[in-house]
Amino acid sequence: MYPNEIELQWSVLIVLYPFLTGLVAGAFILASLERVFRVDAVKPTYRLALLTALAFLLVAPLPLQLHLGHPERSLEMYLTPHRSSAMAMFGFVYLWYLMAVLVMEIWLDYRRDIVVLSQTTTGIKRLIYRVLTLGSSNISDGALAVDNRVGWIITVIGIPSAFLLHGYVGFIFGSIKANPWWSTPLMPVVFIFSAMVSGIAMVLLLYMGLNRLRGKPIDMRCVDTVAKYLFYAFIIDFSLEMLDLIHRIYESDESFRSLDFMVHSRLFLSQVVVQILLGTVAPILLLGLTQVSRLSEIARKRIYTLAGCLTMMGIFAMRWNVVIGGQLFSKSFLGYTTYKMGFATREGLLPAVVLTVLPFIILFVLVKLLPPWADEQTEPIARSAAVH
């Protein structure tokens, strides 16, 4: 072990960062299924997926900000970015995705509702909706058709953008040649597919959970389709991860013995047990079961919930194993260190838990403000009055 390597540089907060952006990218790609690929069955999750993506995207930079030694200098990344640095592009990729894709698409999709709500609500709510209309209250059929068209174009741009957002996060790790655990061109691709898996699973769980809380029936055609896509994405994700593993074992380069020992010792629980067995193989088998056999509605719901929860755990473990695992061994391939997580410290467990809960609070507010449910669709009081 080189003496400066004993202390880990990237903490649990940096584990959260790819986990949160992965959920954003995955949720957006699920939303695009309906919009671009015309998978009508998943329509009930469309708006929820967009709001989920926004809630998680708003929180995604916070763990990074908290982790910086000098957070007050973070603006320098925008003002004087270093062009050869993968990390310098973060701010631009993030802003592009947030402002040009997600916020635009949500606004266009909700514009009609916002205009109607700005006319039907009172008090502070009315003020909020009035601001959100951005001064445009035209909801004529022609205007809505334009909204729809522009929204479609944004979604089409949004798909590669979602891939960029998370593929880029993978590139930050994959391009570090000093670290053999990270350095693989597969990293961005694995990150994209694991993002799709986590985002789809999150929206699936949220859709079922929120409908249960609202006491509304779950659209089984919708969740069956979402689960089917989750299953497909998972198969690709698992194949890529296994390809990476087999490649490493077969090549057995100079780092292999060191990494192999690490996987069999310090990472055994989080990598082999939690990530691979419980977090990947188990949900694939469970979802596979629903694809090949005719199960009752209640059995399917329970399987989807269980598989969804296992998936979230598995993807979090995957991020953990990449970020923390990549710092547990020495770059000399001689020796290992351990990660000691604080509790109420700046990069400890407590801020990590707060940052994990925060997107759900934001989502709660967003769902209240912009209801994503088809059964709560707003109707204009007098259509003609709204047209100017």
Add this chain to the structure above:
Amino acid sequence: VNLTRRHFLVLLPAAALAWESILAGTPEAAPNYQISEHWWGMLVDIEKCIGCGNCVRACAQENNVPEGYYRTWVERYRIKEVNGVETLEVDSPDGGMHGFPSSDEPGVKQFFVPKMCNHCADSPCTQVCPVGATFISPDGVVLVDEKYCLGCRYCVQACPYGCRFLHPQKNVAQKCTLCYHRISKGLTTACCENCPTGARQLADLKDPKDPIHEYLRTHSVQVLKPHMATGAKLFYHNLDGAVR
């Protein structure tokens, strides 16, 4: 001043740039030092190193290196053969600062390897810095601007040699500066100055009179992890293949 909103918006970025330049100030002048006439590196002769730790202590003192972190350190390699299989032990207690416990085990190949920043010409650490706070100076020294570093630690991850750390109080990346404050005044580094056997030699690859040229011509030298293609300028003589 009759300033329209349009003019104000046009002038804003220019004003921001001007303000940045004012904040940056004037660089410290070194009238007798011609930056373009040097290209610094270092030569380490493994056979000469006795593992005394003088270099580590001198560096810590000269540069106020925080305790538990190292801008330079010394590793002891011990290679022995057990039933035809080579086993390797490496230790570096306190970075070798206080020397090493003696070991007279027979049949063991033992040697010391001083380590520090390789001041790579194609350094992976400067490549990844998101704001360019770490950079390679025109005379070939990799430095960190402490007033600019965000403390993101991407450079620490990118260094293949484990030479960087985050200063625990300043919260910025730190590393060997090749005693830039000394070499730009015609002195040698603190570690070279204090090495009792001359195992470390500062080398100016642009100076035709520097003995490094003769040495490189007549000796076999190696850099650490050559497959990383970092353009390392820390040259080792008699480097064993086991050293990483």
